[in-house]
Amino acid sequence: MTSMLINREDLDFLLFDLVQAETLVTRDRYAEHSADTFRAIIEAAHTLAEEKFAPHNRKADENEPTFDGERVHMIPEVAEAVKAFADGGFMAAPHDEEWGGMQLPITINQACLALFRAANVGSSAYSFLTSANANLIRAFGTESQKQRFLPPMFEGRWFGTMALTEPHAGSSVPDIRTTATPVGDGTYRIKGNKIFISGGDHELGENIVHLVLARLPGAPAGARGISLFLVPKFRVDADGKPGARNDVALAGLIHKMGYRGTTSTMLNFGENDDCIGELIGEENRGLTCMFHMMNEARIGVGMGGTMLAYTAYLHAAEYARTRAQGRPIEAKDPTAPQVPIIEHADVRRMLLIQKSYVEGALGLCFYAARLADDARTAPDAAERADAEQLLALLTPIVKSWPAQFCLEANHLAIQIHGGYGYTREYPVEQFYRDNRLNALHEGTHGIQGIDLLGRKVALEDGAVLALLRRRIAATADSARACGNAELASHADALQAEWDTIAETTTQLRAVTKEDIRRGLANASVYLDMFGHGVIAWIWLQQAVAAHQAQQAGTRSAAFCAGKLAAARWFFNCELPKAGPQHALLRRLDATALDAQADWF
């Protein structure tokens, strides 16, 4: 039976034909692996996702966690699922063997996680947040911190959170007010209120380790005065044993539109002046530590947005193939049998848009994950640096493009289901609600636009953008080398678009230097436009790979034809949308910038 989580042929294609994950096994770190072990681990993840995560996805949505003033209650399936995840080795999978990990490449690990995201984004978040937390401890913790905190986290006994946001400081993290006062014994007394802390309280394990941003006494104002602290729910002694309850109180659960299975919490630290934490990383370098982890977290957000739409697309395609309704538009006989709705051009149009969005986005996420692997393990230092920088440039797109366009794909999956799609008897409405979060957390859409246009495209005086364009040119060359007129035409369109993007960028950067408000006023439009350019590039890569697989007969004919059709759609019907965006950006449209508050 067809999996509704992912098209495994597509996953294999993206991992091995597109980003050539098997080449990673030449790296020392991954030398124990082979393409076969990669596939076996993915298979195990797929089975676990189908068996332990997917079955309670709707139930967790309909029975969200509750707080009785003392404890958080949730359906028992969540604890079973996260335990099975850890028992299967997935908590530690990408980590060092010395910590019990498999040293799985980030690319393959993300492929595994993608399956859990598609199956149940709410339940899998507890483990993923813990993994992000552990990553940070591994990178910045002292040896003692690593020894005490990592093993129970990798074993799935302890969980972790990231506690950044405060009620008065959402996107403006530097404005946080939580304080950390030295006790004198090397620990700190933490005091402050945090909000929107995912997984901030629950009873899935023995402890919850909060990574809390706070200010030391006399720290400089703003971003340069923020430090990071490890604050466990139950205090941890020098041997790593959890003991007394720390002064971390759940002030309440937040009730969300979707993603309901994940507790979102308001936490009070130090209400009774008795919340003890320990510094991790250097004083006043908390944001640097946090942002070090952000690239990977943002790949995770992109992957989450993508997979929620990917599974919805599979449901829509299946529904369209099996639901009979209406007749071909040219048919005259009202007694003829109804046809599957996939026979209607408009339904195929909606499927093709979804396919071009979700498979394009997934290709981008894997490309980014591969860059993360290359940044860590490529043999050549220059190659590592290139990968690091390219990833930094692409991160705003990875974070934001799926949140914007895969949500649109979710919208279309509902539309294909007609009235049924709007009901909770079908899964697509939940995927849509769940996915709406992704344009908000880990940096809103607007913040990503400012990051891209205000910072990333200017990195190294534009050298990183130039590097991206060289990669794009190489893809275009490989497309022209296929000897296929359509691919050559896509290649020309892609390079023309990137010439245009480069010109628009140069113009906007020049303005930004003079007048940053005017230069960045339409950064969100720039973000969407740039994203379409990136996804077109990913689609040309996929088209080339599909063409080659078609020639070699290594993938099924229908699969290759579908890939080439989705690429065609993206080049013919999506990329041209950038035209009016360039015009808007180049004329420095100030309609919004000049609007006054009392006009609304």
Added chain:
Amino acid sequence: MTSMLINREDLDFLLFDLVQAETLVTRDRYAEHSADTFRAIIEAAHTLAEEKFAPHNRKADENEPTFDGERVHMIPEVAEAVKAFADGGFMAAPHDEEWGGMQLPITINQACLALFRAANVGSSAYSFLTSANANLIRAFGTESQKQRFLPPMFEGRWFGTMALTEPHAGSSVPDIRTTATPVGDGTYRIKGNKIFISGGDHELGENIVHLVLARLPGAPAGARGISLFLVPKFRVDADGKPGARNDVALAGLIHKMGYRGTTSTMLNFGENDDCIGELIGEENRGLTCMFHMMNEARIGVGMGGTMLAYTAYLHAAEYARTRAQGRPIEAKDPTAPQVPIIEHADVRRMLLIQKSYVEGALGLCFYAARLADDARTAPDAAERADAEQLLALLTPIVKSWPAQFCLEANHLAIQIHGGYGYTREYPVEQFYRDNRLNALHEGTHGIQGIDLLGRKVALEDGAVLALLRRRIAATADSARACGNAELASHADALQAEWDTIAETTTQLRAVTKEDIRRGLANASVYLDMFGHGVIAWIWLQQAVAAHQAQQAGTRSAAFCAGKLAAARWFFNCELPKAGPQHALLRRLDATALDAQADWF
């Protein structure tokens, strides 16, 4: 305090400056009214919507109706609200004085209903469905049917539904299978299953009157063999007294993503072969009766989609003016106070998009309502015919444009609220969920596209489209006459766009005659493109009216400046999106049409 339902200055502007509702009082039917009575009735509606509908909007969402196998239960506020609505005279408002109505123009009635939709779309639906039902009885019922059914409906004691859809025939209404067999005494035995029947069961009143589409024995196959029946929950005797329970059974409630306050039902008619109904209208003319009501129902859908986004926009603007977060992008001092987020260009951009969508859509809905009034009451027969035809042409846009673009406005209202917008502690997430229905019911988006391109633009051999273009030309002339360079430039852009639309239309119509599948393959794209052209026209009308009000000082300066900015945004940043759509349509892009089922 500012109303969160509507900007009353805008409502006044749209009704009196844009569609000149006060001129309607010269018509015999509306002779008892004046602009003052219109305003007084709207004021009463506003008060009632604020006091009886808005307060339980969230509660109704969180406590959706339940069915215990015998009875439907809902929160008591719903019954109180619908009773207050009827007691206030709003059930009968547009109807004849002879039936206890106010003979309110459709335009003014829609303005009143808009306030209830903004306040609580779920609770107001019960009354609105009843009103649509009563409209149909008034138009097609016998004298006896009108005498027996209309008074209790107008008094708010009986309710009504439209029972079209069956499980195997959603969008394909001609495929329904419900049967009606003559009993011999003039009544019919009804047998069949209906689904998605809004308001199909509840205990808000004494009776529920279902308008049921069914087939008579030996009726022709397809659309020409469908008749319409009045099927009450409690049988109605010759004097109009409700008696024994009819064989209409609630098979279950459907649980929706939004619009939760309105019961959506599966109804079984004649499970025990004892469901009695009476024919309304002629045999086999049921769809004609139903479609006669559809124009107005579709204005209602457009108005619903618009108002859900309008209230969300007001919430977003208020939040943006009061929520402090971050600093101007050029500011360097991290200790400076945070500024209201409306100071950020991207937030103003999102507000301006919302404003241009919701006020543009509301203008269109009122324009359509005014056409409905003119079709009914204009003194000149030719004027009535023109209004009727123009309304028919515009109906697919009125139905679909708000469903598509005002939903996007709802998305942006959440985005402005940041993480809070995703929580159920704020209202904007519910508006978004509620609004998602509107692209599905009363004819999906795809069906509207086929209706527009396959039928409406070809009406009278294109004469109706030509009529629309003359109206547009007249608006452009009035804009040029303002002596304002920007308005003249908008006028030129609008006419150029409509020249392009006309050419695209001619080309597609020619193809459609030869190959209807190819000609209509991208009808949904055509629908969106055409819709932007229509909304641009509405915006130019608003800009002209705002300019005149600005010159005359009849509206506040901020209001006029806001209108002109929203028009500017629509012309500068929205209308150009049509360019790539024309290109796609003209090359008869067949990427979707030619895709195969197994490619997905």
